[in-house]
Amino acid sequence: MNILIAARLAFARILATKTRSGLTMLGIIIGVMSLIALVSVAQGATSGIQDQFKGLGARNLTITGTTPQSITIEDAQAIAQEPGIEIVSETVSGRVTLSSNQASTRAQIVGVDPDYKTVVDPDIFVGSFLPDVINANDTRLI
Incomplete structure (x- = not known):
């Protein structure tokens, strides 16, 4: 089967079932938009948490000895x-x-x-x- 014939047949089938094709496209569009929104929210939350840790001094490490001369x-x-x-x-x-x-x-x-x-x-x-x-x-x- 030639690719041109297959493409023409697929396009004809899409036009024959307009409602079904429209709903399928709508579902795909909503799914992609939801995924983009979810990723954006997750990245924003991650960035916010990292900024809070930086503000708290999370880059700092405190080492404390258990006896007065344990760390020189x-x-x-x-x-x-x-x-x-x-x-x-x-x-x-x-x-x-x-x-x-x-x-x-x-x-x-x-x-x-x-x-x-x-x-x-x-x-x-x-x-x-x-x-x-x-x-x-x-x-x-x-």
Whole structure:
């Protein structure tokens, strides 16, 4: 059978059953449109979730030791050398008692390195980070 004859026969059959052919085309069009809409919604949701994770700092990984000296500066430097690691920020923290005259209170004190504000971007209500010149001179302050 020649292709031209087959095409002419198929076209004639489509014209003979116009209602059936129209409903078939309508079903195909609705199906394709539904699929496109579903994929668009899924991609939008995925993008929104990824943006939320980025906003929460999901790119950040926090490693905490179980004892005071379980993670050393050498460990942090080794982690910084791993592929895919952009910035490593070291911190040390502890609970202390602050007292003045007859008043005293317990407080959490956190010591951070200069990269901390790049990694965490904290909101500071009172005070500020130390100037870069103090960090450059490796000055110790309390």
